[in-house]
Amino acid sequence: MYLPNFEYFQPDSIEETCQLLSQFGSKAKLMAGGTDVIIKMKKELLAPEILVSIEKIDQLKKIEYVPGKGVVIGSGVIHNDLVYSELLHEKYLSISEAARQMANNQVRNLGTVGGNIGSAVPSADLPPILIALGATVKITGVQGDRTMDLENVFIGPGKTVLTQDEIITEVVIPDQKMTGSNYIKFGLRASGALAVVGVAAAVQVDNNAIKDARIVLGAVSPTPVRAKKAEEFLRDKKISDELLAEAGVIASGECKPITDVRGSAEYRKDMVRVFTRRALRKAIDEGHA
Numbered sequence: 001m002y003l004p005n006f007e008y009f010q011p012d013s014i015e016e017t018c019q020l021l022s023q024f025g026s027k028a029k030l031m032a033g034g035t036d037v038i039i040k041m042k043k044e045l046l047a048p049e050i051l052v053s054i055e056k057i058d059q060l061k062k063i064e065y066v067p068g069k070g071v072v073i074g075s076g077v078i079h080n081d082l083v084y085s086e087l088l089h090e091k092y093l094s095i096s097e098a099a100r101q102m103a104n105n106q107v108r109n110l111g112t113v114g115g116n117i118g119s120a121v122p123s124a125d126l127p128p129i130l131i132a133l134g135a136t137v138k139i140t141g142v143q144g145d146r147t148m149d150l151e152n153v154f155i156g157p158g159k160t161v162l163t164q165d166e167i168i169t170e171v172v173i174p175d176q177k178m179t180g181s182n183y184i185k186f187g188l189r190a191s192g193a194l195a196v197v198g199v200a201a202a203v204q205v206d207n208n209a210i211k212d213a214r215i216v217l218g219a220v221s222p223t224p225v226r227a228k229k230a231e232e233f234l235r236d237k238k239i240s241d242e243l244l245a246e247a248g249v250i251a252s253g254e255c256k257p258i259t260d261v262r263g264s265a266e267y268r269k270d271m272v273r274v275f276t277r278r279a280l281r282k283a284i285d286e287g288h289a
């Protein structure tokens with residue numbers, strides 16, 4: 001598997017990146033860690049004439065807490081930095097744990113948050129937990145910046161709302177009223193496997209009742225999808241095993257999985273039922289947003 005010829009740019013600013021993407025239009029492809037782009041090029045699924053790498057832009061590689069805004073994760077942050085971030089261990093262990101379940105060490109040392117979102121693969125592991133925590137993204141293009149809820153970024157498999165000259169620059173997790181969150185994934189191998197089903201849950205628990213809940217299902221619809229009926233069902237109810245089991249049943253009716261080599265649609269629906277119950281229970285018991 002050889003790479004086709006291409007011209008390579010490695011700008012050191014966001015502005016220059018957007019200008020290059022605008023100037024070369026559809027001939028150019030944005031690349032971060034390259035764990036998706038390079039593999040597609042080798043498989044001849046992608047043949048950009050120009051690769052624009054954002055690997056050298058240090059501004060995109062920070063994880064920091066900004067008072068009044070929340071935890072800001074640069075789009076160039078690699079998965080292993082999520083796994084080992086002390087700030088995330090303190091504030092959102094569930095994000096570190098989601099990253100820990102991804103790929104293998106080699107890919108986690110290259111793959112980035114922006115690439116995981118930008119590839120818009122339905123089985124991607126980070127979007128469900130980030131959406132469950134109410135994340136927004138900052139998108140920058142030649143016309144300037146815009147901010148939107150992460151859950152509105154995805155249009156379908158491999159498709160986002162970003163225009164040719166735009167890149168995601170940061171993901172922001174706002175300060176939470178949620179008291180706990182969790183992401184669980186089922187893959188066909190213990191490590192290095194894409195999700196057959198991934199479920200993220202975030203809950204606000206008060207006095208043994210659920211005040212609010214967000215449930216996000218991955219790998220079972222063309223985009224990550226909120227299980228809004230299950231969320232509504234849980235609101236202001238006392239916590240019990242029966243309640244969580246019923247929420248799982250409702251959530252399994254809210255996805256539209258496909259049958260593929262990794263699992264049938266029926267199997268995936270049933271896994272959503274089980275994993276929603278488990279993700280909720282962990283988010284409630286571990287009480288660590």
Ligand SMILES: Cc1cc2nc3c(=O)[nH]c(=O)nc-3n(C[C@H](O)[C@H](O)[C@H](O)COP(=O)(O)OP(=O)(O)OC[C@H]3O[C@@H](n4cnc5c(N)ncnc54)[C@H](O)[C@@H]3O)c2cc1C
Nearest residue numbers: 032033034035036037103111112114115116118124125168
């Ligand atoms: C062996 C292997 C195992 C894997 N396992 C998993 C897994 O378990 N879970 C999982 O979720 N993924 C997995 N992946 C997929 C992939 O590694 C991840 O999705 C990774 O996060 C992609 O990041 P990247 O920086 O390498 O993206 P790239 O390959 O650089 O880019 C991917 C796409 O995102 C776009 N992009 C990159 N950065 C940005 C940005 N800042 N703004 C907008 N668009 C951007 C690119 O244009 C491209 O379309 C695996 C891949 C491999 C090769």
